[in-house]
Amino acid sequence: MENKINFTIDGNPIQANEGDNLVTVAKENGIFIPSLCYFEHIQPPLGTCRVCTCKINGKYQPACTERVSEGLVVEANTDELKDLRRALVEMMFAEGNHICPACEKSGNCDLQHMGYELGIASVRFPHLFKDRIIDYKPSRMVLEHNRCIKCLRCVVDVKTKEGKKVFTYQDRGNKTYVGIDYEQEATLTEDEAMRAMNLCPTGAIIVRGKNLSMPFGQRKYDENSVQKNFNEKKRKPKTSLNMEKKIVATCSLAGCFGCHMSMLDIDTDLLDIIELISFDKSPITDIKKFSHRCHIGIVEGGCCNDENVETLRAFRENCDILVALGECAIWGGVPSMRNSIPLGECLEEAYLNSTTNEPGSTIIPYHEDLPKILNRIYACNEIVKIDYFIPGCPPDGNHIWKAIKNLLWNEEYNILYSEFKYD
Amino acid sequence: MSGILSPSLPSDLSQTQMLNNLWELQIRNNFISDNDIDELSQRYQISKVEVEGVVSFYHFFHRKPTGKFTIYLNNSIVSEMKGFQRVKEAFERETKTSFGSVDRSGNFGLFLTPCIGLSDQEPAALINFYPFTNLNSIKVKEIIHALLKGSEPAQLCDSPFSNIYTPADNKTVFFKEFPEGKALKNAETLGQSGVIDCLKKSELTGRGGANFPTHIKWNLAKSQKATPKYVICNADEGEPGTFKDRVLISSNSKALIEGMLICGYTIGATKGIIYLRGEYRWLEPKLNEAIDDFRRNCLLGKDCGNISGFDFDISIQIGAGSYVCGEETALLESLEGKRGEPRTKWFFPVERGFMQHPTVINNVETFCAVAHIIEMGAEEYCKLGIPGSPGTKLISVSGDCKLPGIYEIEWGMTVAELLELCEAQDPFYIQISGPSGECISMKEKFRRISMLDLLGNKDIRCGGSFMIFNSQRDLGKVLLNFSTFFKNESCGICTPCRAGNFIIQRKLEKLINGLANKNDLDELKNWGTIIKKSSRCGLGKTATNSLIFAMDKFRDYFNNKLDKDFNGLNFKFDMEAALEDYEKFNAP
């Protein structure tokens, strides 16, 4: 006989079987406690990611290692805990090198999904850009160490027929990484290898030839969310009259101009906006120098050379509010893929050894008139103070203007979950 | 219960010898080769990567040769204050190699290591795991020359001697004559429940830092039905600035062994293990001698102390350089021959500890205290100290004072009194209980050291480390030393501690370099708090303690460090440094 007990989550009375897992019980009762490393069939639970941290009887404890009992008092979704969870997931992004647009797992990735669910707009921590390898040696898999969040799932759950481990942690502290045993890996069957890939909550374990089997749009998390308003129709925000005309400047540093394209991607609303805004220095107007002080400066891209730094500083000097637009401006984005590779190697690869070059016929450009390349990509807020971040790669056009209108005229806005999902 | 309480768990004893095997190889060949890995993986029927995982976890195991003479110089904060830099340079000069590498002849390997438990005799180093204390350039030169001439580290090494201060009027508990076997006799007279009552009366709590009531732990273990049960002594003493356990093992090992015996008798255990940190390898012979002595006197083995049916023996397991292995569940993993990753709180060690059997883990000082309390009786013991916090406590004093050493104090002594006793010089900042503990300023010097009011701020508890810093010391550098320590010693298994401590360390560097603004201070504090709340074990939960306390207590220091002309424009981004690679690459 199961023994029923009563307890509360955020004040809601809940009845459950004694000893059941708190994460599972919460889910059954419609309460979402985020979890990343928790995998129902692994016992005891791993308790490594700490994303499920709740306040249980007044103490901070992970929910996934909690068996419910009579009278338990659980706080699961207070503002403080939500912020703490966000911070933990942000740490994972800051610690690894996650370039989602270039990742096979995008759309199927638990980590990425968790980022969206928790509404992470930008990462509060500096990206650590640790140099990590991609291990191509295993016969069937590729191990992308940049993406591993050390959840321990593969270590505990992937074993050969003889019961030997295929993965084990190596080293310790912030150098910890998942080591793979090439001999044991080779003995896995195709199915077992696929299972390992699917068990990994990130794109760290990739089985060769199996990565892009699912088209975008049909992936695990494409239309799947705990957020209730996921598919809600967009509402047009009410635009109040008598809005004062404002001056805006924009620029694209080490970016791809995608964010600028996205800004133009709001169809007829663009006409309204032109009424309300005049552009100063911007690629849209092709004005090269600031002619007025601006209310707002919008920066796309991070800094890859000294000229970018100068431009960014000019923006800070000439704009009241400075907004970093898109991932590249916020933390480096796609160009920062080079951050963990020495600059010399990058230059040689790009100018001398690239496959389209005829050997010996090219040089690495270097001239006093050319901008000088920095040792790595710097996020805008490493150089100057940035007031606001608009995330996305690129951010949705409507999202951008909602945010800007709010900043300039205090216009109310809400951003729908679907406008906030980019993959 | 849907099977939750009986998951499939390993029951194999064999891998417990892994650390010993690795030690043997490391000492014999100065490294662990691919062949060795292969062999061990065969022996234990595990994959090679698993063996490598164990090797790479421990500081003292290497995959490349570490030289005929492997030198570990301590880089803890006290060493730093006492001339670490000069000693480091002297080693590099004399051996013609730099730290982190081995010289060309393969003679000397130089490595840095955190606190080696000799804080009262810094700078100190281990050479082939023998202690060398009070180093200076001249002494280093002599040592290296002697080694080159063929002397052995075992002959050259110091025998570390610590000053011991005991309470006046012969009130010492720990350092008086201890008649072997008497306490066990008393325990037999008291009976198992009597021992627990006695510990309850004496209000003994754990001396390893967590202050958990010993009688509760023992009672829980006693009530477990499963057998065999284990008694484990935590002699990992990794908290920088602590060396009381070393002194106890050197001078009071009889009480330690008898304390473990009494525990075995009380909970019904048959086996005791002392987990001795690798840094204290040199104490192993002495400890073994004491154990043999007990065996000879029929106090260990079969029917110990003539208590019929009470079989108990003790063995020693040497750790291999990992602070987190002092955390009790990490210690269990390490004893089982694995990576020292703390377990989740799914089971408590008293339910399922070593090899999933009921286990009591106590600190060296706790076991010694038990033996002395049972020997002298709870009443006598309770006459010492203050109500609610009876007895005495050992404190390792180091740093800026004339008389570093071990101080046995009655609970209730104030910080000011202790400072006076050790003749502290211009004390300004005091780190209590080590980096994971709490720092206090001179404004709080009248706080009592006791077990009362553990969460409040009237009294202050002390795990055993007491480091004194004078007003000339740079607080930021002290905190950075701590932060680097935690970053390196984190086991890496949970996110907040693994990634968070790295992030905190970077931010502290920024602060020390004068590049931080007010916002950075707020962030440091917030982030530190997040790491505290969400970490899996005590290491992460306490790693940012000192920093958070210091930011409140030494606000002026932090404010002075801020970038004063911060206007949002210039984050002191160093263009020249950022362009250096490019200029170098393109230089003709």
Ligand SMILES: Cc1cc2nc3c(=O)[nH]c(=O)nc-3n(C[C@H](O)[C@H](O)[C@H](O)COP(=O)(O)O)c2cc1C
């Ligand atoms: C990171 C960490 C390191 C620890 N190191 C030690 C240690 O070196 N020695 C020790 O006795 N306890 C240490 N502890 C405390 C142990 O986990 C445990 O509480 C203690 O051994 C229990 O014994 P006690 O009740 O006698 O204090 C450490 C705890 C943590 C979290």
Ligand code: SF4
């Ligand atoms: S693993 Fe997930 S979060 Fe990381 S890059 Fe891939 S999709 Fe993005």
Ligand code: SF4
């Ligand atoms: S490789 Fe994947 S499953 Fe394994 S620890 Fe890393 S994130 Fe987890």
Ligand code: SF4
């Ligand atoms: S808090 Fe640190 S040491 Fe403890 S389990 Fe987590 S990573 Fe390991």
Ligand code: FES
């Ligand atoms: S889900 Fe609970 S710690 Fe990872």
